[in-house]
Amino acid sequence: MTPAPAPGRVPATVVSVLAVGMLVVCLCLDLVNEPADRARSSMGWGTFSALAGVIAVGTAAPVLWRHPRHPVAWVLAGTGLLWSLDGLCESYSAYAMAQTPVLPLAGFAVWVVAQLGAFLLVGLPTVLVLYPNGRLMKGAWGTVSVLVIAMACALPSLLLFAPMSIVGNEEPLPMDTGMPELPLPEDVFFTLLRVARVVTLLAMPLAVAVLFARHRRADDRERKQIRWLVWAAVVCLVMAGLGAVLQNGWVVSIALVVALSVTGVSIAIGILDPDLGDVDALMGGTIVWATVAGLVIALDLVLVATLDALLGDRLDQRDATLILLLVAVTIYAPVRGWISGVVHRALVGRRGDRYEVVAALAARLEEAGDVRDQLPALATEVASAFKLDFVQVEVFGHGGGAIAATYGERPRDTREVPIRYGEEEVGRLELPARGVRSMLSKRDQALLFDIVRQAAMAVRSARLAADLQVSREQLVLAREEDRRRIRRDLHDGLGPVLGGVAMRLDAAGNALDRDPETTRRLVAQSRQDVTDALADVRRLVQGLRPPALDDLGLLAALDQQAERLSSADLAVDVAAEDLGPLSAAVEVAAYRIASEALTNAVRHAGARRASVRLVGNSHALLVEVSDDGAGIAADVVAGVGLRSIRERAAELGGRTEITCPDGGGTRVRAWLPTAPTPDLEETT
Secondary structure (H helix, E strand, O other), rough: OOOOOOHHHHHHHHHHHHHHHHHHHHHHHHHHHOHHHHHHHHOOHHHHHHHHHHHHHHHHHHHHHHHOOOHHHHHHHHHHHHHHHHHHHHHHHHHHHHOOOOOOOHHHHHHHHHHHHHHHHHHHHHHHHHOOOOOOOHHHHHHHHHHHHHHOHHHHHHHHOOOOHOOOOOOOOOOOOOOOOOOOHHHHHHHHHHHHHHHHHHHHHHHHHHHHHHHHHHHHHHHHHHHHHHHHHHHHHHHHHHHHHHHHHHHHHHHHHHHHHHHHHHHHHHHHOOOOOOOHHHHHHHHHHHHHHHHHHHHHHHHHHHHHHHHHHHOOOHHHHHHHHHHHHHHHHHHHEEEEEHHHHHHOOOOOHHHHHHHHHHHHHOOOOHHHHHOOOOOOOHHHOOOOOOOEEEEEEOOEEEEEEEEEEOOEEEEEEEEEOOOOOEEEEEEEEOOOOOOHHHHHHHHHHHHHHHHHHHHHHHHHHHHHHHHHHHHHHHHHHHHHHHHHHHHHHHHHHHHHHHHHHHHHHHOOOOHHHHHHHHHHHHHHHHOOOOOHHHHHHHHHHHHHHHHHHHHHHHHHHHHHHHHOOOOEEEEOOOOOOHHHHHHHHHHHHHHHHHHHHHHHHHHEEEEEEEEEEEEEEEEEEEEEEOOOOOOOOHHHHHHHHHHHHHOOOOOOEEEEOOOOOEEEEEEEEEEOOOOOHHHH
């Protein structure tokens, strides 16, 4: 069974076939019509109007194919069919009035061209108030939109019922149009037509105002859609200027076809895929081309007039053509380059030259060494490159704070672009969410991301420098705190004990001859005090570095710790691969991390089995402790033990990973660097 066609294919196919059919008939009639017959009937080539209609329908068909009920597509298709009908009636009326007798429907065809044809331009303001989503705006602007459509129909509606003599045909037609006319005096009709003409002309600026208001309220996608229509308006202005300057019938017709084609294509692209191309670059190129062409033509006209006044008949057409070509070739390239730079900078800033933007940012960041100086430089450079009125750069601190720099005044609506370094978000850019220059094409977004990456590297470097300074200060403070603690322990603990021992030994020496019993008691107390002092010394030494590491080595020390924590309910295994020589700091960190992880497994996990695995290579030592216990709940806040594990790894420039596998339990991994980071200057 043949599947039914898609809902949008039937209307798109029907209107396309009608438009193409009328174009074919127009072309046949125009080829048959004699020039004298066209001149007598005051009719031109209807093929141009029919071609404009086919173009309008052709651009509406893809939209109808995908969105069968889209109002803008139907307005465009209806306007195209009306253009095709107007061209058909123009060609047919010239042919019909040249026959004897006049062919049927000739009067109706003339009426369509002279009076119904006034509705040809009603579609433009209607599209402006409906584009891009096909709905009128809400509120007061919705009322203005309805008024625009009514005003656009004022003059065409009045012309429908005007006498043919008033419309423009001074000579009587050889047949009756058969259409109704209002029985009003001619002076009244002329007055009404003047008023209706003014009202209809005012519809266009109001429609543009509605489109501007819609642009201000639109989101990013709708703004980009409207930009396509603005580009079409620029092309239409260029075509109108070209027709006004050259004033040639064929040129005017071609310019009209080009303008309608560009308008229809831009509407279709805006509705279907506004990201198809860089509309800002397209608009800038169009303005540049039109400006350069206008300057070259104006200069040629001035030059021709000057040479004609100076040389007169001595300057023939061949010489004038060569001179004009030479002038055009000489000035075109430099003028185009200069105007292109001016137009693009005026429209979108320096974003068109990616190398210049990135180089300027690098120079600014190089001049500003501190992160507090780099942020204003970054904000200023982004605002300058993209010609934005507001930019805010914010960098996050490790402690939860943030540093921000702002360029310009904050608008009502903004959007944020994250600044990432790898997987870490180190800050964010805040840009205007509305306005013409806030529109970012794919090329602009790529440039912005290049800037953000470069800024992220600079911010990351500045943060690392600040973190390094903080780490140095913390190391100094920690060293002084350790010295203070050792001094306090020696002064308050070991010092008094040894002083007491010395006093007791003196007393024992004095009582040795006369009271041997007292002497033995004092010596026994001194021996106990010395034993306690030795225990305190061992405690101090173990706090500095576990003695087992020096006595047994890392692997044996961990075996000893595993035996100490093992029980009937918990079995602990220790394994190592390719340890190699390790620094004292790495040994202590690995021992402390493994011991803390095993202690957590014993105290909190309720595990029955735990394992410690050490894997070394030329760059780092992996310490992995896993158990089959209860794991760590997602809502549990890290305690002192887990924080201690992370801090010990971070002190050496390493990292940690604490996970709960799907099978249960907890796995703690710590990577500890075993080789120093090479100095960049030495390796260069």
